[in-house]
Amino acid sequence: MSNDKRLKRLRRTMMFLSAQRPGLIKDAYIYGADSLMIDLEDAVAENQKDSARFSLYNALKTVDYRGTEVIVRINALDTPHWQEDIRVSVAGGADGIRIAKCETKQDVYTIVEAIEKAEEEFGREPGSTLIMAALESPLAIINAYEICIACPERMIGVAISGGDYRKSMGTKYYPDGYEIFAGRANMLVAARAAGVQCFDTVFTNLDDEEGFRKEVQLIKEMGFDGKSLISPRQIAIVHEIFAPTEKEIRDAEKIVRAWRENEAKGIGVFTVDGKMIDIAFIPGAERVIEMAKASGIYEGDL
Amino acid sequence: MLLKQPAIAGTLESSDVQVTITPQDGGVKVEVDSTVKAQYGRHIEECVRETLENLNIKNALVKVVDQGALECTIKARVECAAFRSAQVEDNYPWGGAIK
């Protein structure tokens, strides 16, 4: 798959797994998350970083993830671990690397440089390791746009890391989400301007299904591409809420069909249900159909 | 690889394996204690020996307490314990001695 396709793939759900828990990483793909995030950072104790790497490497090399994307969250640049984390992730063949506590475009350049070296050292195709940046502080949010455009060939997108962000903003979690609103909104705008994807933070209270649903509904409305998760139980709910409605699917089908007919005749602008449609509408419509298929609700023939 | 001190890796959690490696002369000795010893005891010992072979370790006492870990986990824990024992902390030979 070309990098472009890989960058644009569906990532409604990105499930975190600790590299240190062998019982989980052996077949976590079974829960149907769009991406798996194997964690070498916060979920791994300081004195077990080496152990986690061996688990990660062996899992990447042995486990058949059946096409599910595998991203590794490496330790931040202010730790002594990130270089070895990059080496093992690239050597193991991870699809991508998530940069914890990314604050500036220089952070991105530093990481990419190390990835390039590792790709060469371990014989991986240059450019094949994607990246995404976790924004965890006010400065990171301010620099969101420059981070997003720092490496277009590899950059999947940005994610906001709620726990650290809230702390550095001097606030805490509230159900209405106002404490994190500025972070979400600014990051989202930057991501869209840069043309990359955008992900929301984890929801840690597994017993509060009501609150979780509300948050997922909010981020869907805002336009997020997906959400980081900490438990397989959260996956189905996100997929359900992100699934397009019947009407959205039918409208999207009309647009795609009309486009194909008109394109064959050499017509680039046309009307569907009284609205003017041109090529700009097509990726969105195709996205709706793709999402419908991924949600298992698509019954059409496109 | 030269082992310098006893080292341990892994936990006693279900699906995990705890590996203790001690430098000891007289070849490689493996002691396996496992919840699935009857059916996989032999596989576990073979996996340990093969991993040590790849790391070029010829003399060690390895004690394994297994809770039904898969082969990739056993290998990971043995490698981790071995490198800790050899006091290597970075620049691991991924793809080389670590197959």
Place this chain on the structure above:
Amino acid sequence: MKNAVNREIPDELLVNGREVFQGSDYRNGIRYKKAAPKVKMRTSQLESKVLPSIADAIKAVDFKDGMTVSFHHHFRNGDYVVNLVMEEIVKMGFKDITIAASSLGTSHDPIAEYIEQGIVTGIQTSGIRGKMGEVVSYGKLKTPAILRSHGGRVRAIEEGEVHIDVAFIGAPTSDCYGNASGKGGKSDCGVLAYADVDAKYADNVVVITDTLVDFPNFPASIKAVDVDYVVVVDEIGDASKIASAAARFSRDPRDLLMAEYCAKVIEATPYFKDGFSFQTGAGGPSLAANRYLEPILLKHNIKMSWICGGISAPAVDLLNKGLCECIVDTQDFDTVAVASVHTNPKHFEITTSQYASPSNKSAFVNKLDYVILAALEIDVDFNVNVITGSDGVLRGAPGGHPDTAAGAKCCIIVTPLLRGRMATVCDSVVTVTTPGECVDILVTDYGIAVNPKRPDLLEALQKTKLPLTTIEELRDIAYSIVGEPDPLPFKDRVVAILEARDGTILDVVREIEPLK
């Protein structure tokens, strides 16, 4: 001699008319004369049958060495009765005892001692676990244990293969004459289904209760006319372990994934129509299937006509929501089920014979549409093992598994593909407890396999989006992840016989050396 599931049965076991398993319907239509107990009649005036102690009852029934005693397992892991009675029997110096219980569990570890001392020389049961399972597996029991399904036990008693000298029936309430009920008292277990056949066929029947009530204690599950003596003790069991708190659905996403598959399989198959009948097991994914069935029932405007078997909160829930017409109950697992059988007129107590016996004129299982069951192992011929663990030691129970699998039109086995490093789907199960011909569909977290003997079900499922695969594929995936296991180092001696429902021999379990 090899039997119909390809298991080698030692010829020395095939004596006294015992045959090897030759298919589920082998004995269908045979006429037999029912066995009968030798009972002591009481013509004269009698005010009460209550004796001061269990020891007195043992003396009163003229107990001798070599006798067979029986117990039921309605008190599950909270049972005190078996241990109380056996302790007395042993104290009084009797030996060579055979215990023929409907099932035995981990609360009966003291029996292991008696086995090792050679006092208990025979065990006949469904369940065998804990220390008892170990000592039998290690070859300490003088005669091979005989393991039967619930229905098979009733048949064995009715056909006279098992002769019970003294039945000890623990009862939550009883009157002075022995009218005993599963309801009320300090150890409410709801029903006394398993004890019915013992009351009717044992030479001597002793009711043991901790709550003596006024005479007559009607309605009675066990009738006074079948009871010789009544003994009152302080406690017959630990109430908290007899009926647990309301069974909750598993929240494990893997269990829920499989449960949802089960519900969808039912929805897609031909027996899913208004008035279908249903049974679930008590395990995680099978119980959770109830939850996914509910919206499907509502969607199609379909109701179940009856649910049978061991009952817990989810079944009662379906009854209360009007999604099921009635429940026919052989065992209550939780307080919700116990309360329901007391109060709901559509929640009926039935006997084990009515539920699952193959030797009467048709039990409920013969009419059952769907059953969802678990398995420790299932092999590529769809044979199921629920009794021997990964170390070859006995720790399980056939229970109602073989009965419901044989009777149900669609038998669904649900199990994760792997449990730790153990492959559930394998080449050949360690022990066959349910023959593959009775198993129709396997649901795992890695996909669904249909028994090739059921092309009709395969065709129905192919119309869905369910992940269908073959059982060989599942085995291959399992072995590719965990590696192919070495065979267990069994010795030659047979320590347990697995009887099929009809009394033929399905499989044997051999002695194994303890690990370490």
